[in-house]
Amino acid sequence: MARGTSDISELDQEKYDTDEQVKIICLGDSAVGKSKLMERFLMDGYRPEQLSTYALTLYKYTTTIDGKAVLVDFWDTAGQERFQSMHPSYYYKAHACIMVFDVQRKITYKNLTNWYKELREYRPEIPCIVVANKIDADMKVTQRNFNFAKKQGLPLYYVSAADGTNVVKLFKDAIKLAMSYKKNSNNFMDEVMRELENFELEQKEESSDKEDGVPKEEKPSLP
Amino acid sequence: MEMEFVAKRCGVRFDPPSIVLVYEDGKTKKIRQRIMPVRNFSKYSDCSQAAERLKNNTRHRAYLRDVTSRQLERLHVVLRDRLLGRTLEQSLASLRLDPNQDLNKLSDEELARKKAQMDVLFERNRKCKDDPDFVYDLEVEFPEADDHETCSWDESEDGF
Numbered sequence: 001m002a003r004g005t006s007d008i009s010e011l012d013q014e015k016y017d018t019d020e021q022v023k024i025i026c027l028g029d030s031a032v033g034k035s036k037l038m039e040r041f042l043m044d045g046y047r048p049e050q051l052s053t054y055a056l057t058l059y060k061y062t063t064t065i066d067g068k069a070v071l072v073d074f075w076d077t078a079g080q081e082r083f084q085s086m087h088p089s090y091y092y093k094a095h096a097c098i099m100v101f102d103v104q105r106k107i108t109y110k111n112l113t114n115w116y117k118e119l120r121e122y123r124p125e126i127p128c129i130v131v132a133n134k135i136d137a138d139m140k141v142t143q144r145n146f147n148f149a150k151k152q153g154l155p156l157y158y159v160s161a162a163d164g165t166n167v168v169k170l171f172k173d174a175i176k177l178a179m180s181y182k183k184n185s186n187n188f189m190d191e192v193m194r195e196l197e198n199f200e201l202e203q204k205e206e207s208s209d210k211e212d213g214v215p216k217e218e219k220p221s222l223p
Numbered sequence: 224m225e226m227e228f229v230a231k232r233c234g235v236r237f238d239p240p241s242i243v244l245v246y247e248d249g250k251t252k253k254i255r256q257r258i259m260p261v262r263n264f265s266k267y268s269d270c271s272q273a274a275e276r277l278k279n280n281t282r283h284r285a286y287l288r289d290v291t292s293r294q295l296e297r298l299h300v301v302l303r304d305r306l307l308g309r310t311l312e313q314s315l316a317s318l319r320l321d322p323n324q325d326l327n328k329l330s331d332e333e334l335a336r337k338k339a340q341m342d343v344l345f346e347r348n349r350k351c352k353d354d355p356d357f358v359y360d361l362e363v364e365f366p367e368a369d370d371h372e373t374c375s376w377d378e379s380e381d382g383f
């Protein structure tokens with residue numbers, strides 16, 4: 001799956017396990033406005049890190065949450081979306097996903113199904129926000145239900161990278177969701193460990209043949 | 224101040240490669256045509272630079288004041304496509320936005336053209352930091368009503 005670019009898995013992503021580093025990925029078809037949204041949030045003058053060998057653009061953002069500095073890496077594709085599939089490392093350790101379509105182009109909405117499917121293959125339960133971009137082009141779309149989001153139980157944001165509507169809110173909420181996912185997924189691991197300890201103790205009393213239930217990195221099923 | 228020349232329409236002529244402008248002479252109110260040959264232009268030329276060059280040309284610039292750089296660039300793209308052996312139809316299609324086209328399937332250059340097209344509306348609707356009514360954190364609520372019309376995009380069999 002090299003696709004003429006270097007393998008993203010060479011990138012060090014262990015840092016995303018630490019408390020103060022978060023990874024948020026952007027997904028969606030070509031030209032839906034992923035990069036424009038990033039630029040609107042970070043405003044002009046911001047220089048992202050172009051990792052052209054990985055067909056990847058990294059936007060680094062620092063913020064303070066509960067009095068602690070948090071480093072957010074926003075991952076944006078630089079053409080890899082053309083393959084309508086991303087390298088697994090793109091998803092690796094991501095804490096939240098921003099999934100964008102263009103309200104002027106139905107095909108980008110239809111393709112959400114594929115993006116969402118791929119996302120869930122790699123990250124079964126990270127928070128995901130569906131973004132209807134370019135509402136400035138046709139405000140009437142904000143009167144419409146887009147069933148995809150509802151059906152998947154995902155929040156839907158109506159935004160415009162051009163006039164700025166709801167862009168900052170979108171990114172701030174994505175960071176909050178990513179942070180809470182991070183916290184809760186750690187808690188969840190602790191819970192599992194505790195449960196397992198108890199489980200083993202009980203088992204020992206009854207019989208000696210026990211099944212090994214090593215906790216997976218992720219919960220296997222969707223809520 | 225009244226415009227000396229009012230641009231009405233523009234187009235291209237392939238041989239020799241030229242930009243054609245139809246304009247109204249502000250004084251005589253007559254409609255006239257001006258043919259501006261594009262010099263030193265090859266299939267390797269940068270269309271946006273070539274467009275700027277023409278727009279700033281001392282002999283032509285008075286006539287081209289109403290014509291945007293973007294439009295001139297598009298005309299140059301059509302000229303260059305011809306030098307690359309593309310038909311006029313192909314060329315125009317690449318400059319047009321078809322909402323049903325899958326843009327994932329385009330080459331870098333083709334995609335850049337589509338984005339340049341999208342940029343027209345983007346720039347028109349854009350709120351910049353320097354605008355007096357600019358709000359960085361612009362929040363607008365679009366309350367969800369039950370009587371929202373269902374998006375017609377959902378009304379099909381394929382999996383939604």
Ligand SMILES: Nc1nc2c(ncn2[C@@H]2O[C@H](COP(=O)(O)OP(=O)(O)O)[C@@H](O)[C@H]2O)c(=O)[nH]1
Pocket residue numbers: 028029030031032033034035036037133134135136137159160161162163338339340341342343344345348
């Ligand atoms: N009208 C309008 N156009 C937009 C908006 N966001 C992006 N665009 C246009 O869509 C094009 C593609 O955006 P880009 O961020 O490059 O898309 P990406 O391929 O998903 O990163 C841009 O060149 C803009 O012209 C928006 O909110 N409103």
Ligand SMILES: [Mg+2]
Pocket residue numbers: 034035036076077078079
């Ligand atoms: Mg982009």
